[in-house]
Amino acid sequence: MIISDIADGLIRSVETVTDTVTAPFQPASIRLGVTGLSRAGKTVFITSLVANLMNRGRMPQLVAAAHGNIQTAYLQPQPDDTVPRFEYESHLGALTSPLPTWPDSTRTVSQLRLSLKVQSRGLMGAVTGPQTVHLDIVDYPGEWLLDLALLDKSYADWSDDVLARITNRDVAADFLQLETQTDASAKLDEPTAQALAQAFTRYLKAARVAGFYDCTPGRFLLPGELEGSPALTFAPLSQSDSPPRKSLWREMERRYEAYKSRIVKPFFRDHFAKIDRQVVLVDALGAIHKGPQAVEDMRLAMADILGAFRPGRNAWLTSLFRGKRVERILFAATKADHLHHRQHPRLTAIMQALIRDASDRANFAGAKTAAMSIAALRATVEETVDHKGNVLDCVRGTLLDGGKQAAFYPGELPEDPAHLLAPARDGADAWLDADYQIMNFAPAPLTLKPGEGPPHIRLDKAAEFLIGDRLR
Ligand SMILES: Nc1nc2c(ncn2[C@@H]2O[C@H](COP(=O)(O)OP(=O)(O)OP(=O)(O)O)[C@@H](O)[C@H]2O)c(=O)[nH]1
Ligand SMILES: [Mg+2]
Numbered sequence: 155m156i157i158s159d160i161a162d163g164l165i166r167s168v169e170t171v172t173d174t175v176t177a178p179f180q181p182a183s184i185r186l187g188v189t190g191l192s193r194a195g196k197t198v199f200i201t202s203l204v205a206n207l208m209n210r211g212r213m214p215q216l217v218a219a220a221h222g223n224i225q226t227a228y229l230q231p232q233p234d235d236t237v238p239r240f241e242y243e244s245h246l247g248a249l250t251s252p253l254p255t256w257p258d259s260t261r262t263v264s265q266l267r268l269s270l271k272v273q274s275r276g277l278m279g280a281v282t283g284p285q286t287v288h289l290d291i292v293d294y295p296g297e298w299l300l301d302l303a304l305l306d307k308s309y310a311d312w313s314d315d316v317l318a319r320i321t322n323r324d325v326a327a328d329f330l331q332l333e334t335q336t337d338a339s340a341k342l343d344e345p346t347a348q349a350l351a352q353a354f355t356r357y358l359k360a361a362r363v364a365g366f367y368d369c370t371p372g373r374f375l376l377p378g379e380l381e382g383s384p385a386l387t388f389a390p391l392s393q394s395d396s397p398p399r400k401s402l403w404r405e406m407e408r409r410y411e412a413y414k415s416r417i418v419k420p421f422f423r424d425h426f427a428k429i430d431r432q433v434v435l436v437d438a439l440g441a442i443h444k445g446p447q448a449v450e451d452m453r454l455a456m457a458d459i460l461g462a463f464r465p466g467r468n469a470w471l472t473s474l475f476r477g478k479r480v481e482r483i484l485f486a487a488t489k490a491d492h493l494h495h496r497q498h499p500r501l502t503a504i505m506q507a508l509i510r511d512a513s514d515r516a517n518f519a520g521a522k523t524a525a526m527s528i529a530a531l532r533a534t535v536e537e538t539v540d541h542k543g544n545v546l547d548c549v550r551g552t553l554l555d556g557g558k559q560a561a562f563y564p565g566e567l568p569e570d571p572a573h574l575l576a577p578a579r580d581g582a583d584a585w586l587d588a589d590y591q592i593m594n595f596a597p598a599p600l601t602l603k604p605g606e607g608p609p610h611i612r613l614d615k616a617a618e619f620l621i622g623d624r625l626r
Pocket of ligand 1 (some may be wrong): 190191192193194195196197198199256257258259260261295488489490491492528529530531532533594595
């Protein structure tokens, strides 16, 4: 062995020793993913969570907050320079203004870093003093997880699958007609490609409204700044025997592959594979109100979303994780302030049944999972009303339409979730013996005492499950 190698080896082993000694003093970081389908409540959840971590007066079930371990919490510039920042201040401003409004819909991934100074109470805590824990919160549309399935499919297979699936759907009629008229082996003509992509996008939007969940590619619905780019200008085409080079079919194939490599893969690599803890928000009450078909769609969408968390489902994804995994996954039914608390256990049971179905099949490889019913921002108060001799457990709030105050009875959720899930699975048109209402409430005007965050339901319990163990 030559001398420089020995010296190099020595230095390296010294570095390794220093690394291990300093490791406990390095700021720890937790990456928390927040996802859910459109309108599930992601933006309100993150805004209220951050506000309640900064002012912890309403967080008794977050043990580190209740025990006073968290000394301060403050926002910091996030470490990822190319990811848009989550617009915390403007969202909080909308929710807490004298005439509060819900935040605008958000269309892309965004991120926020909240740093917490934590004094741990254990023996080591006394020795080391307070530590900084960075909480990096990443907001991304659940629709993007559904794109994972595209990675396993060639353009030809994907086209065949999609065309077979949508052939009987009314909302697909216009696109299918255009597709049938198109000669896929003709030389590429850009207006034709655009017309097909636009017709397919219109179909996807209509399918979403009609309650179909299998609306991929996800970026066609949420294009952001990619709108009009070639990677979003393709559509499924039936295959002629061997489409010639430079044909429409070949160019569509190339763009489909570009969508996978330039859009789907970077999302999974840069965002998804780095997540430590995940919350999946579900507007279960909204789906129940819409009816059995919407509940069944929600079940299928959840199973597909959960598929992304199943290690081994996709070899490429597995190689990205390199043995790391999402450690905890919370499934939360949002907007529980639409229900009197007496019914919350029933809503939670429905969530549990929905994920049991998916988790029976998916092995989450040791990830801890939980289901809860929460309201990130409580817009109602409870009220018991005497209605024709019957006692009804209602909630009262300000109606979004018209601004009037109203007490509202949403209907009685069944004790056994199967009473909802079974008819949904069997394709029932309507609920047989029950009616579920939903009201759109405006956020309530708030007067917060010093040290208090916005009112919520079980946001503290959700935080305890997601990050509590890292703050003690
Ligand atoms: N009552 C009540 N309504 C809520 C709550 N959270 C969300 N909502 C309602 O749900 C709507 C959507 O919430 P967002 O947080 O914007 O949902 P999102 O998932 O970010 O939606 P996109 O950005 O469009 O995907 C809001 O405008 C409110 O009407 C809650 O805790 N209580
Ligand atoms: Mg949003």
